[in-house]
Amino acid sequence: MTSPPPIRPALLEARALAFYRQDEPVFGPLDFSLAEGEIALVEGDNGSGKTTLLRILAGLLHVEEGELRWRGDTWQRDAHLGDILFLGHHLGLKGDLSARENLAVATGLYGRRDGLAAADALRDIGLAGYEDEPVRRLSAGQKKRAALVRLLLLPATLWLLDEPYANLDRTGIELVNGLLSRHAARGGAALVTSHGAVSFLGGEPRRIRMHA
């Protein structure tokens, strides 16, 4: 008989999480947990609260009802700021700056993982030759890549990606899937929203279903 491995608390755990906007329920109550190395797909129709959930977990919105725990402790926004990387509908890119300059601002604020140079990251994400072009001149998919390049460099444990596949071509989608699986292999976790129209990671990921 071997003793069971010690149970590590989940990275992120939500209990009866709910959100209201002017007393109208946006979603919830919602229960889920996310362990290290786990990628979960947040599914739901338009308006079911996927973005709201991600904004709450990022710390942009208050937890109105329910409980959030981070590694077993009560979740406090300021304590986990560097651990979480949020990529929303607004990409947080300055149109007048190049992809390289935008990335430099992000690494200045969030720090960076060791091992990869900014130029290599930009090449890996598929922006070779466009590093110094102002972002406003790039196509929608290239803009998305200029935002996604943060995933390669910034040192966060939990990725909150709101529609990361939007505007991306097939190779771009595979690129994001590759980033996600490497992140999971490193022990990172991610929540990804999607309409479900893309082939997500090929296999069967965890799914969190949102109900309005």
Next chain:
Amino acid sequence: MSRPPLAAACAAVLRRDLVLAWRRRGDIAMPVLYALIVATLFPFALGPEEALLQRIAGGVVLVTVLLAMLLALDAMFRGDIEDGSLEQLVLAPQPLALMLGMKVLAHWITTALPLIVIAPLLAGMLHLPGAAMPVLLLALLLATPLLSLLGAILVALTAGTRRSGMLLALMLLPLCVPVVIFAAGAVSAAQQGLPWLAPVAWLGAALALALVLAPLACAAALRIALDA
């Protein structure tokens, strides 16, 4: 995981805003041109009588510079809110108040500093005596950052609302009044050969207070604006 040093984060924010302003140089020129036009029109409207112009010169330059600053105030956080940069700034593992302080500093450098540079020209056009010129510049050096900081609080407070320009102007007016009174008071005292240190000291005290408190207020207000 290592958090980036604070100095690097401050430098990143400051550099980004300065580079952005430089890439849109036309926007920097706007307040300067506005101030130039307003100050040029006064002698035409009031007549070229030197004694009259001398008497109003300090006040006209001050009011012109402060109003020219208002033109650009509205845009302080707007772009960042629209493109999501503010979300990234709020979520960064850095003290938000300090990062916003850097944004206000960048804003002051790009809007107020060019106005201070042309202020002697404007004052000279209105025959301000040379002896009062250093006092005018000192008053501007204290009054413009004070206005930037006060304005930043109000811009942050009205950030969530649409068409906030009108509301902003109404809210800023009562805050401008003491700034103008002390700054103009110092200049006119210097013109009359009276001691001018007291009003300047008041401006300095208000600036010290605003330097500490305004970024904190901005941070709180912008967090609320994003929460809505």
